[in-house]
Amino acid sequence: MDQFGEFETRLTSVLRPVRPSAGYVDRLKHSLRTAPYAVVEKEDLISPLLILVLGAASALLTFLLLRRFRP
Amino acid sequence: MKKTDQMAEPGALTDANAVERASHGDSEAFSFLYEQNVNRIYNYVFYRVGSEADAEDITSRVFFRAFGHIANYVEKGVPFSAWLYRIAHNLIANWHRDNFRRHEVSLDEHIDLPQRIEQPESTVEQTQEVELLLKAIRHLTEDRQQLLVLKFTEHLSNAEIAVIMSKSEGAVKSLYHRSLASLKEEMKKIGYQQEDSE
Numbered sequence: 001m002d003q004f005g006e007f008e009t010r011l012t013s014v015l016r017p018v019r020p021s022a023g024y025v026d027r028l029k030h031s032l033r034t035a036p037y038a039v040v041e042k043e044d045l046i047s048p049l050l051i052l053v054l055g056a057a058s059a060l061l062t063f064l065l066l067r068r069f070r071p
Numbered sequence: 072m073k074k075t076d077q078m079a080e081p082g083a084l085t086d087a088n089a090v091e092r093a094s095h096g097d098s099e100a101f102s103f104l105y106e107q108n109v110n111r112i113y114n115y116v117f118y119r120v121g122s123e124a125d126a127e128d129i130t131s132r133v134f135f136r137a138f139g140h141i142a143n144y145v146e147k148g149v150p151f152s153a154w155l156y157r158i159a160h161n162l163i164a165n166w167h168r169d170n171f172r173r174h175e176v177s178l179d180e181h182i183d184l185p186q187r188i189e190q191p192e193s194t195v196e197q198t199q200e201v202e203l204l205l206k207a208i209r210h211l212t213e214d215r216q217q218l219l220v221l222k223f224t225e226h227l228s229n230a231e232i233a234v235i236m237s238k239s240e241g242a243v244k245s246l247y248h249r250s251l252a253s254l255k256e257e258m259k260k261i262g263y264q265q266e267d268s269e
Binding site for chain 2: 004007008011012015017018019020024025028029031032033036055
């Protein structure tokens, strides 16, 4: 199973870790710290619908009351 | 008996508490995590994409994505870096899909190569060898690329790689040997001559 022994040794010696530049690291850190915090407001469909329903219900109630008490 | 580590610096960031604090919106904690992981993520990305500019771009996106989703992070007893590696892997996969054209760039052309932790006297020969090796690696499947880069540049164990890749340790070991065999084949195809053994 050691058929890859030398190959692995070669890969280890060739593939050395690389590092980003210090400037890049600092810039990214700064960008992350100052990233705008955006609040995403979800569209509220319930409130307008509720107002519409209440308004229609009020109108209907008013109509029925007026009709009932008409001479 | 005093709990000196807690009483002395109650707000001190540690690997253990940084993730939890960051997930609750502590930006300093996230900065700490960033500093702990930026080098390894950049290293991984660079070897996967082969370009400094692309590596910087993708690394940035990894951390911005992590920053945006840290509130949803669930501690599962695995290293935080495993999550970052997975984000990086997904972004690299997207990058490959978006870049059908193979833009092979000679490392010699990069006058501003990232700092390498090897001896300062890198030879042109070794640079060309790295270039050919990276070319061969990038012809492998994404799983195999990921494994080889984590193994040889990050020196992670099979167990650690298994966590990152969401595979069993046995599966990683098996994939590793298949990956080495595939890499050897690819290197023969591109005419890579292995250095004489000593």
